[in-house]
Amino acid sequence: MDFHPTEEQSAAAGLAARIFRDLATHERLAAAGTGSDAELWKALTSAGLTAAVEEVGLLGLVLLLEEQGRTTAQVPYAATCAYGILPVAAHGSPAQRAALLPALGSGEAVATGAFPGHGRITATPDGRLTGTAPAVPWLRDATHVLVPDARRALWLVRTDAPGVTTSPVETTAPWSAGRLTLTGAAAERLGGEDAYERVLAGARTAFAGLQAGVCAGSLARAVEYTSTREQFGRPLSTNQGVMLRAADAYMDTEAIRVTAYEAAWRIDQGLGAREHALTAAWWASEAGKRVVHTGQHLHGGMGADLDHPVHRHFLWGRQLDAYLGCGSALLAELGDTLAATQEESA
Template identity: 65%
Template sequence: MDFTPTPEQTAASELAAEIFGDLSTPERLADRGGDTDTALWKELCTAGLSGAVTETGLLGLVLMLEEQGRTTAQVPFAASCVYGLLAIGAHGDTDQRARLLPALRDGTAIATGAFPARPGGVRAWPEGPRRTEGDRRPDGPRKEEGPRKAERPRRAEGPRRADGKGRLTGSVPVVPWLREATHVLVPDGVTQTLWLLRTDAPGVRRDPVETTAPWSAGRLTLDDAPAERLGPDASTAQQSTTHPYADVLATARTAFAGLQAGVCAGALARAVSHTATREQFGRPLSTNQGVLLRAADAYMDTEAIRLTAYEAAWRRDADLDAGEQALTAAWWAAEAGTRVVHTGQHLHGGIGADLDHPVHRHFLWGRQLAAYLGSGAEVLEELGELLTSRDARNAQDAQDARNARDVRNARDVRNARDPQNRQEEGTT
């Protein structure tokens, strides 16, 4: 493992730090309120940072998202890169890549994702005459379900056409950056097949939803909405051996863990600056042992988030399985991220509770990221299931190897006792 960034990744990260630092100031964020900073988004795309993701890889994206997190810039950078550029680049067919990637690179198109898949949320159906309510929901009325952890991909395919066209019906309570998006990547709630739809298509409804962090989120409601399956020609995908849903979910968890690392680093930097200049009883707050210990713990938590995100990103870029590493990074982002943003607010004392103070924005982002794509408990449960299933497969492989070895040994013993049999086996 070598997390040393390439010159291209370093250049992209430094440029991102410059743009976010110059344009995503506390004063500008306060003026924007909860809206997306469209001018900043245009500047990022003009500088080529969104398009650079296809060259710098996931590790390069994580490095740039750290810089966004430090300033809590209100742009759909992570969502559009993960659910658009990287997802289509890895699992889209030749036509989809040629048709969609240029607009995503220059920012004229913005993608987001209705992740994770939710049983009872969205179902895909083959194109055809409009179906009745009973036809669309053969199992009876759909019941609204709360957030659940993403299930392991199923082998079932679900109804669809060979040309990759389908119709989607269902709803997703919260989709980040939905108000700004032109495309949404939606997994089928049962088969986890990925479908890409336009937000201006018939049957698509978007209702604004307020979230903890100002993510321009919305509720997505689909009623026989037309969509295209991502990557109908699987042989041309870069990672055809990887289940597309599992790969995109792992990529999203890694990228948003990198964003959380930046949020935590920004909160900690503000806390360090405050405690170093604020004096009580004739000395800076930073000289108190309790303050030092809390800041040190927050620093180690931040580094744990960063390094686990780096490892998961590096493995994906190296075409290695990164499912376990992405879950590990997501767990650190949820558990340690919550601790760090609470520490940052606590070390500010009374002013940390001021809703207009910049550190409070880091607190809101940290809490939002801690629950996105699964809470710490949900992610840990999923990681445990993945590890136990892997151990079971390894045990079965070891048993198969022992059985094959026993068969070879028995054959060798039989041949040693019967030279004629050995000669006959050699001729066959």
């Protein structure tokens, strides 16, 4: 198992870091409100960083999403790649790949997913979908939504199709989310019976990578603040309590990162990865929550300022915790998966 990035993955991550650093500034994020930054999205797609995901794979995407998370950049990058480019590339028909991949890569089309499904959507044999997904991330930007039905089949739905209604929903983080209502909407089937589990594992891994970046960015801000803020004539960072909390946050961030890397590597290699993706999601949910709380607490009174940049990391970390699923539910699913694996091998 080799987590070292390839030359192409390193180059893509470096370019993404530069674009996010230059354009996802505190001032631009504040001006964007709860919407997406259209100029930043154009910069990413023009640089080929969306289309490149098909080549750099899921591990490459995790590296790219870490850079997005460090700056909490408000663009539909994670959703378009995890629910658009990678699923269509892996499970789409030749016609679907030809029609969608160029458009997704150029930014002409934007994808998201109504995940997790929880059986809210039903489908007729001829692909007519009915049901509601209460909060879909980046739905307000999306042209296409990947929808799992109650039988765990996957369907592609256009947001401008008859029978599709979207309405804005505000979530903890400003993710341009929306409520998706389907009333006999026409859809295209994507992939076979195993597509749902594979896409879900990939999405969990991708969003865990995003959380690793959110946590790294929060911790970096806390380190900078406590190293320059003095109390009783010395920097806050010299206090043992501060050092211990920062060290714990660092270890939690590394645990999120390495479990996401492992799950992504296994998926890229075509190996079984359901339990590995669940492990990454659990670390991202449980440890991510701890890290962003620590980042805010180490800022002292400044951490209570809703306009401070560290508060945005707090909101993203809590949103990702909720989106990936609470720790107890993920552990229960992981336990069921491991038990089923043991029964099959017995």
